[in-house]
């Protein structure tokens with residue numbers, strides 16, 4: 053999923069250029085570039101409440117980017133991800149590297165818990181929108197949104213009690229085939245599509261939009277999925293939102309984002325069938341998840 057790029061790509065970048073913004077009005081669908089969909093107020097207040105209640109049953113974890121059997125390359129250091137995560141459908145542990153066809157397809161997607169009914173319902177609605185809106189060539193055979201990454205964005209609370217804003221994601225592509233759908237809650241986020249010529253030169257913002265509370269964004273097609281990178285440049289602090297969730301070590305959450313993707317079922321493997329080295333690398337995470345999840349308990 054992530055493009056290995058220097059840490060600079062994950063922090064500052066130039067202020068937004070005029071004309072690239074799409075400022076949203078209440079409950080409307082705007083005219084956007086082809087193959088990009090954005091609906092604010094897509095999630096009703098009741099649906100949001102149900103999702104937040106469900107989120108209180110989850111215990112997200114902090115993952116490290118590398119592991120014993122997948123150590124950092126020479127120009128990189130071991131590091132925690134910038135945010136805690138939880139995956140549904142299958143878990144793509146960072147240290148196993150993310151799903152990346154055509155070569156990186158095996159032993160990267162580990163079977164995980166299914167969706168709760170409210171997400172099942174929303175996923176069906178979103179899949180119908182995709183089938184209505186995208187050309188057939190942009191929807192791979194078998195495509196359905198069976199994978200969900202829940203990203204928690206916010207502040208790390210340091211030892212001295214100071215808050216460190218780490219609510220961003222560096223530029224990357226989601227390599228799962230077909231359109232990706234994203235639902236956001238909490239403070240709004242500045243989401244950018246960028247063209248990149250590698251680590252040496254600055255990326256160019258091609259399109260950006262604010263992702264608001266309860267909104268839906270869908271992107272697909274060659275331009276947004278294959279050619280451009282995307283990133284979350286920053287998350288606002290205007291509403292003083294801090295989600296009441298289960299305790300996440302030294303962290304407070306201002307924004308929660310669900311990205312739904314498609315991984316072919318044949319590339320999803322139960323933990324017990326991972327090769328020994330991969331198993332060794334993720335065993336600790338699965339044990340931690342099993343402390344609160346019947347599903348992961350059954351996988352050990």
Ligand SMILES: O=C(O)CCC(=O)C(=O)O
Nearest residue numbers: 201203221226284309311
């Ligand atoms: O938080 C977002 O809006 C986007 C997250 C993202 O880019 C990802 O999970 O790949």
